[in-house]
Amino acid sequence: MNLPIGVIDSGVGGLTVAKEVARQLPKETMIYIGDTARCPYGPRTVEEVRRFTWQMVEQLLQWDIKMLVIACNTATAVTLEELQAQLDIPVVGVIRPGAIAALNETSSGEIAVIGTEGTIHSGAYPETIRAIQGEQVTVHNLACPPFVPLVEQNRTSKQDAYKIVEETLRPLQQYRYDTLILGCTHYPILKAVIQEVVGGGVSVISSGQETAREMSTILQHNGIHNRSEEAPAHIFYTSGEVLPFVEKVERWMTITTPDVRQISFLSSTMNHD
Amino acid sequence: MNLPIGVIDSGVGGLTVAKEVARQLPKETMIYIGDTARCPYGPRTVEEVRRFTWQMVEQLLQWDIKMLVIACNTATAVTLEELQAQLDIPVVGVIRPGAIAALNETSSGEIAVIGTEGTIHSGAYPETIRAIQGEQVTVHNLACPPFVPLVEQNRTSKQDAYKIVEETLRPLQQYRYDTLILGCTHYPILKAVIQEVVGGGVSVISSGQETAREMSTILQHNGIHNRSEEAPAHIFYTSGEVLPFVEKVERWMTITTPDVRQISFLSSTMNHD
CATH class of the missing domain: 3.40.50.1860 (Rossmann fold)
Known part of the structure; x- marks a missing residue:
């Protein structure tokens, strides 16, 4: 068709x-x-x-x-x-595909999700993940309001974005997640910087x-x-x-x-x- | 339901x-x-x-x-x-899923497919891959009749299987494929031996x-x-x-x-x- x-x-x-x-x-x-x-x-x-x-x-x-x-x-x-x-x-x-990719990726059973305030407050990711896998996986959520403006304004180089990304993601440092869902379709444009901040041990998932x-x-x-x-x-x-x-x-x-x-x-x- | x-x-x-x-x-x-x-x-x-x-x-x-x-x-x-x-x-x-995984994996655009005589002679893999990606990908086919009996008889250790696997896969050596589809659901049981034979540079795809x-x-x-x-x-x-x-x-x-x-x-x- x-x-x-x-x-x-x-x-x-x-x-x-x-x-x-x-x-x-x-x-x-x-x-x-x-x-x-x-x-x-x-x-x-x-x-x-x-x-x-x-x-x-x-x-x-x-x-x-x-x-x-x-x-x-x-x-x-x-x-x-x-x-x-x-x-x-x-x-x-775009939520279920990202959730499934993360569930296939995680070994530790701890997944972090970052997204806009709307997405994070909706609880859609933890809900979707629970519906698929029951209670075997822990999901840590973090809203990252500064990220979309960075992308829309083309400020995605390491020089422009690193400090903001690092500060925004700091609350996740306390968790032992091995998989990070980019729960906003703008974030893959920042992927290189995000990957550098979270380190090579974390799989970064774009839902595209x-x-x-x-x-x-x-x-x-x-x-x-x-x-x-x-x-x-x-x-x-x-x-x-x-x-x-x-x-x-x-x-x-x-x-x-x-x-x-x-x-x-x-x-x-x-x-x- | x-x-x-x-x-x-x-x-x-x-x-x-x-x-x-x-x-x-x-x-x-x-x-x-x-x-x-x-x-x-x-x-x-x-x-x-x-x-x-x-x-x-x-x-x-x-x-x-x-x-x-x-x-x-x-x-x-x-x-x-x-x-x-x-x-x-x-x-x-199981054919379309394996084909899609391989297309997402290959960088060189050369994919090898191994399977039973029936599967290989049907041409189902090259046909499916062409339907998805047009003519941009080359597919090399090889039937491997000895593999299913090896698995059904539990002879899947390196000691039992290496020589047979190596000889059977020899015709593929002439090609520069970077992705190998295990086009038979028995073959994942032999995956460790197959991976050793083809080398770490080749991604081995199980369709499961x-x-x-x-x-x-x-x-x-x-x-x-x-x-x-x-x-x-x-x-x-x-x-x-x-x-x-x-x-x-x-x-x-x-x-x-x-x-x-x-x-x-x-x-x-x-x-x-």
Whole structure:
């Protein structure tokens, strides 16, 4: 089935998921919406996250998609269950794939999860991990509010980010975790610095790879994978400025001159350019 | 949904998959059928593999299962598509998961696949890999008929197996592959010896881990995962002798005093003790 896959995120972080989708599912076309104008979602109320997410979803449904990927942990924590219940197409979030990868990785049975305040306060990771593995695993949670702004502002070099990352992660030092879930799709952009701070003994998990694998399974089992041989032409929408978004798609997804367009969510009815 | 998952194999090799299922899906119950009396399937005709596989499947359907796992590469190559088309429950094979794991692992783009004659001659691995990644990856195939008898006869130590494994794998030496798919569920039992022969620079892929992950995704997305807190009680059936089968379940799955029963496929109607 040659319809596109819809991917939504609060901003550019979901591009780390889109990159893995492009790598693992090279025949599939994506329409990506990044709500950059209203990013970050982490500190917003549950009601705001719900409303913003539904606006993006309704837009994608008008364009006709065959699968929805919520490439944002905060939005997954708040809306995954209701979207899965209400939409007729498969809906994939980023929390379960990250949790499964971590459970396959940990030897000590102690896992740390970092994310936005919204994701951490939702308790979605410990809940998901408990649902899969019972009580055999201990989960340590830490909200890291400074990380999304660092990424959105392109301050991800060791020089710009090390001190902030080190201070933010300090509360985790007391635990003997061997696996760290990057519970926010922005964080993989900071992965090199985070890995240096936590040390080589800790496996750092980005959910992108696992999410793309889950998508692959569902596309195949539902018989809706793309069988045509045409190269996919992804389209990216941002609710913020186009040029900085183009730059991030080029740098992170290594796509040259990507098709990036502006979309507005200012009124309750959808408009887009 | 608390129905069991059905797992079928030509013999004991599928226990390497069942072990991963027990680890990753600790709340799910399995009914395993190993057709030890007619193992190996590798050198059999397509018609025989079809008929034997359907006998096991019909038996499992009578007992009521919520998902079927074909934990045998030969049977997957021959019957996966027709089983997926004809059964009302999800059917999972072991070939696609192994192919996906290998594609995520390879850097050089050269993958070697070893398996039974039936699996290798079917071309199922190169076909699956091409369907996912187009023409960007080279696949080298080698049938290894001596390996299943080694495993079924418990001759898997370095002393017993090294020379045979080394000679059998010699044709692969001419290729620069960096990833080796164990395209037969018996082979993970020989993994230590195989790894020693091919060297540390080659990633050796067992499909069990990936298969269990695929099952997890489907159980979740179809809403049929087990929600009860009772510990699962797996049942194992063998068409061969019970005692050697008990011994293998105990050794490979580290289950003490497993429930192993005999089943007969001698007549066309199903009988089991």
